[in-house]
Each structure stands twice: as structure tokens, then as C-alpha cells.
Amino acid sequence: MATGKLYIGRRVRDLRQANRATQAQFAERLGISVSYLNQIENNQRPVSAGVLLALAEKFRIDLAELSGGEGDRLVSALSETLSDSLFDGYAPSLQELKLITQNAPGFAHALITAHRAYRHNSEQLASINDTLGRSLAAVEATPYEEVRDFFHFVDNYIGDLDLAAEKLAGEIGIGEADPGPILAAYLERQYGVRILRAAGSDDLVRAYDPAARLLTLNSYLPAATRHFQIALQIAQLHAGSIVDAVAAGAGFRTAEAGEICRIGLHNYFAGALLLPYGRFMAAAREVRHDLDLLAARFGASLEQVCHRLSTLQRPGQKGVPIFFARIDRAGNITKRHSATRLQFARFGAACPLWNAHQAFENPGRISRQLAETPDGVRYLCLSMQVSRGGRGFRQPQQHYALALGCEVSHAESFVYADDLDLSNAGAYDPIGISCRICERAQCASRAVPPLKGRLVVEHHTRRTIPYSIRPVGEG
Known part of the structure; x- marks a missing residue:
């Protein structure tokens, strides 16, 4: 996949300053002139392949990290x-x-x-x-928006928490057997916390009594949810100091946002404990990202597996770059992250041509789509419906669509691409990010006009779209 010219001036400057080197010293180590280094640092010239190799050799820089889609x-x-x-x-x-x-x-x-x-x-x-x-x-910004943006711009990866969770998982044997008994035994042995399963109120998932050292879980929870709630309790007791430090360093404007972030960080640790980084990534490669097999192997839900795949962003050990989203029936994106060039709109609904919306029409099935965005990038898109909520005839349930995908250049890593004709340009559906910023002028599924572009209304002619769109600067 072509990456185009690479402008990484700020990273090069930060690296030089971290090594306490002058431009002359740094340029000498790279084998280039001071003027060329100055131009690189000011993004007046791209870095050459030779400079990239020198950075990797002299300063042990991961080339994939430099040329990745972090920005x-x-x-x-x-x-x-x-x-x-x-x-x-x-x-x-x-x-x-x-x-x-x-x-x-x-x-x-x-x-x-x-x-x-x-x-x-x-x-x-x-x-x-x-x-x-x-x-x-x-x-x-609302506290939830602050926290959402915090996770978004740290690449959905919290290194200190992830490493601590992986270490603990290795110590207690997570990934080798059914996680439920392992987690329950560790919780009681290490912290003296007993687990009680009780019917409780209809909306109660878990309740922890610190004085009695008693964790009460709803009896009707699915096994994967029960495992996660025990792991969450371990996160609160085991990783509290790390969570507090990360939340404090985020610089939130309100205490409310800090508390919401702490919940998110505890959830992060729980997911990383149940699906430890190295073991989970190796399993994902082994089964070629077969979501059902990964869920069965680790005793997790499909949502937990999809979410964890989106956090495999450890520097130097990154997994396949994917996008992940959870969408409700109204089209609201309630979870989102992308390590690909496809980035979700911050405002407005997602593209109606995206197969994520079809998940509600095919419950119990994983739907596949080959799609192409206006910038010409092609993707393998997967979607499925999941449900959560109380058990029983009269208990309400929430239904969500999960969307997961990768750029086609990585499709061979997914079992779902085996019988798809990836080389056929006609097999790709044209999708956008959001109607309000989409560049496709002739899309019959357009819900609203784009923010950029001049509308031309023809009173004597009616087409599928009741107006045409003239790009900015024309006419």
C-alpha cells in the first residue's frame, strides 16, 4: 500500500530534543546536512527512505510507528x-x-x-x-465527550494498565482455562472478597460491599458478563493507583469527567485482564480473527472481543489496524475507535450505505461488505447485532450493531475475506463518513446536503436528488 510522502518533522525534532542533541550533532549521526535536517523538522521536505532507515538503526525507531496513521x-x-x-x-x-x-x-x-x-x-x-x-x-463539552475524546486521541491504548493486566493474567493463568473460577479464586485469595449470586433488582448488575468484602452479581448474567464484572472488581482493587494517575494526568475540566474516565479505565483493565495482550493477539492471528472462535476460547462476548481488537495498539507490537463501532437502533454511535484511515464523524449519523445498519435485519449473522470511501481507500466491513439486558419474558433488552473492519490490504488476516473477490472494483459499495461532510454529489441515499458546496436547484427538472451540488470555488 502506497503511503505517499512522509512529513514527520515534529517527531524528528522531539526525538532530537529527547536525545539532547543539537541539529549539527543529530544531522551528523543521521549522515545528512544540517540544512536538510532543518527542512525536515519544519516539514518543508519529507523524510527519505535513507533517513528513515538511519532513524531506525541509530535510535531504534519502529518504522511502522513513524509511518502509521497516528495522526x-x-x-x-x-x-x-x-x-x-x-x-x-x-x-x-x-x-x-x-x-x-x-x-x-x-x-x-x-x-x-x-x-x-x-x-x-x-x-x-x-x-x-x-x-x-x-x-x-x-x-x-459534556463530561462524556471529554472522556470519549481522551480515549480517541490516545489511540484507545493505555500502556500502564495494559501491561499490568497482562502481567496479572500470566500470574493467575488467564487464557489457559475457564476464566470464571480463576478470577473468583484470585479475588477471594488475594483480597478476601466473596462472590454471591442473587436475583436482586431488575436493573442491578453488580454491587460491592467494601465492609463485608462481598461482591453480589445478578444471577441471570450471561457467563461472559459475569466474568467481566469479576475482572472489573479486581481492577478496582488491583489497579486503583494506576487508574487514578492516568485520570489525574488527563487534565479534565470537571471532576465528573474524571470519575467517568476512572470507570472507563477500570473497564479497560478488566478487558485487558480477560483478553491478555500477547496471548489474545497470537490467538487472533491463529484463527484469522474469527470472532466466534475468539469469544469461545476466552469465555468472552463478541462485543468484548471486538472492543479488545481495537485496543491492540502497543508500540512495536501492534495488531492489525481496525475500526470498531457500536451503534444503537437510532444510528447513534455509542462506542467508536479507528486505527485505520476511516475515521467516524464527530457529529451526525453514519453513512446509510454502510452495512452496520443492516445488522438489525440479520440477527445472529455476521454480515460482510466490501466498501470504498471517497478518498479511494477500500475496506472489509463486518457487522452483527448483539443484545443485552435482563433475562425473562418481561425484561427489556437493548439491541446494538457492532461494526468491525480493516483496510483491504489487511483483509487476508480475516477469515471472512476468503471467498470475496477483493480485486473486483465493482464489488465495492461506495460509502462515506457522514452526509454532512461526504463528497459524493450524486448519492441517492444522501440525507442532508453537504456543508461544503453550493446547492443548485432546478425548478423544471426533478432528479433523485432534488438539487445538484457545485463544489466550492466553482461558479
Whole structure:
């Protein structure tokens, strides 16, 4: 897969400064001129293959880390922000966006935050007739949005927690047998916590009594959920100090966001304990990412497996780059992460042509789709419906679609691609990210006009789309 020219000036500068070297010293070690190094650090020239190899040899830099899609999330978020009509008349090129995110990522984040505040304020003013004070109170990001963005921009990987969970999993034998008895025995042996299964109230999943050292679990929980809740209790007792340090270092504006993040971090540790990094990644490669087999081997649910696959981002030991999302029936994306070039829209619904929405029509089945985004990148997309909630005839259940996929260049790592004609251009469905920022002018499934582009309405002609879209700068 072609990667194009590589501009990594900020990374090179950070590496040089971390080694406490002047430009002259650093250039000498790389075997290049000082002027060339200066141009690289200021993103005026891309790095050559020779420089990349020198960085890898002299400073033990992982080339995959340098050329990976780490900045894609920030580029995508910034591109969506600048697509707003607020910035009408300004259409930056991809190269310009990359230069901004590579040289001034703090500025990019600040602009995204300011735009989010603008959107919140606009939506509040448009939807309610309230006091000005309450309208202005809505401009800040909600605590959930703060936490969502925190995980998004750390690549959905928390190194300290992941390593600690993997170490503990190895010590107690997770991945070698049914995790339920192993986790329960460790919890009682190490922390004196007993597990009680009781019917409880309809909506109670778990309850922990610190004084009595008693963990109560709903009797009707599926085995995978029960395993996760025991692992979560271990996370709170075993990894509390690490969780507190990570949450404190995130710089959240409110205590509420910090508490929500702590819940997310405890959940992260629980998932990493049940599906330890090295063992899980090796199993995924062995069964070629067969989700059902991975769930059966580790006593986990499909959602736990999909979510864990999205966190395999350990530097130097990354798994196959995938995207993962959980979508409810209304189209709201309640979980999302992407290590691919496909980045989910921060606002608005997902593309209606994406097979994630078809999961609700095919319960119990994994649906497959070959798709191509407007930038020409092709993907293998998987989707499936999962349900959660209480047991029993009258208990309500929630239904979600899980979406998982990779770029076609990695499709051979997935058993689901075996009988698909990956070389047939006609086999790929054209999809977008979100109608409001999609570049496809003639899409019959378009729900709303794009933010960028001028609408041309023809009163004497009616086509599938009641208007045509003229790109910015034309006419």
C-alpha cells in the first residue's frame, strides 16, 4: 500500500530534543546536512527512505510507528471542523491539514474544542427558549465527550494498565482455562472478597460491599458478563493507583469527567485482564480473527472481543489496524475507535450505505461488505447485532450493531475475506463518513446536503436528488 510522502518533522525534532542533541550533532549521526535536517523538522521536505532507515538503526525507531496513521484521527477531526459553513470559503488541502496537525497539534485540538463549543451553543439556542445564562452553559463539552475524546486521541491504548493486566493474567493463568473460577479464586485469595449470586433488582448488575468484602452479581448474567464484572472488581482493587494517575494526568475540566474516565479505565483493565495482550493477539492471528472462535476460547462476548481488537495498539507490537463501532437502533454511535484511515464523524449519523445498519435485519449473522470511501481507500466491513439486558419474558433488552473492519490490504488476516473477490472494483459499495461532510454529489441515499458546496436547484427538472451540488470555488 502506497503511503505517499512522509512529513514527520515534529517527531524528528522531539526525538532530537529527547536525545539532547543539537541539529549539527543529530544531522551528523543521521549522515545528512544540517540544512536538510532543518527542512525536515519544519516539514518543508519529507523524510527519505535513507533517513528513515538511519532513524531506525541509530535510535531504534519502529518504522511502522513513524509511518502509521497516528495522526489520521486528528486530521479527520480537523477536516470535519473546517467543513462547517462557519469557515465557508476556506477549503484546506490534505497536505495543509497534515502540516497543521504535525507541527501544531495543540492548536488543532484547541480549534476542534472551540468548534464543538460553537455547535453546542448553536444547538442549544435553536432547540430551547431559555435564559441566556443556561444557553451559554452548554458551550463546554459534556463530561462524556471529554472522556470519549481522551480515549480517541490516545489511540484507545493505555500502556500502564495494559501491561499490568497482562502481567496479572500470566500470574493467575488467564487464557489457559475457564476464566470464571480463576478470577473468583484470585479475588477471594488475594483480597478476601466473596462472590454471591442473587436475583436482586431488575436493573442491578453488580454491587460491592467494601465492609463485608462481598461482591453480589445478578444471577441471570450471561457467563461472559459475569466474568467481566469479576475482572472489573479486581481492577478496582488491583489497579486503583494506576487508574487514578492516568485520570489525574488527563487534565479534565470537571471532576465528573474524571470519575467517568476512572470507570472507563477500570473497564479497560478488566478487558485487558480477560483478553491478555500477547496471548489474545497470537490467538487472533491463529484463527484469522474469527470472532466466534475468539469469544469461545476466552469465555468472552463478541462485543468484548471486538472492543479488545481495537485496543491492540502497543508500540512495536501492534495488531492489525481496525475500526470498531457500536451503534444503537437510532444510528447513534455509542462506542467508536479507528486505527485505520476511516475515521467516524464527530457529529451526525453514519453513512446509510454502510452495512452496520443492516445488522438489525440479520440477527445472529455476521454480515460482510466490501466498501470504498471517497478518498479511494477500500475496506472489509463486518457487522452483527448483539443484545443485552435482563433475562425473562418481561425484561427489556437493548439491541446494538457492532461494526468491525480493516483496510483491504489487511483483509487476508480475516477469515471472512476468503471467498470475496477483493480485486473486483465493482464489488465495492461506495460509502462515506457522514452526509454532512461526504463528497459524493450524486448519492441517492444522501440525507442532508453537504456543508461544503453550493446547492443548485432546478425548478423544471426533478432528479433523485432534488438539487445538484457545485463544489466550492466553482461558479
